[in-house]
Amino acid sequence: MSIAEHLQDIDFRKKEVRQKDYLKEFILWHKQLSKEPYSDLIHGQLTMLSAVLWYLLPTKEYKKLVKL
Secondary structure (H helix, E strand, O other): OOHHHHHHOOOOOOHHHHHHHHHHHHHHHHHHHHHOOOOHHHHHHHHHHHHHHHHHOOHHHHHHHHHO
């Protein structure tokens, strides 16, 4: 693997920018999963996403998301 190929795989964005993108994805996944029919797998995934979002989001935004 050449150096140019290796550098293409590295994400040079700042941590804050990457975190905002991940946060948007996590919120989207949470909304999609909450619309799915209940199963143990869905419940487990929602629980894990809720824990991550609870940690990353401000309290007001998290409460608003969970009420949806």
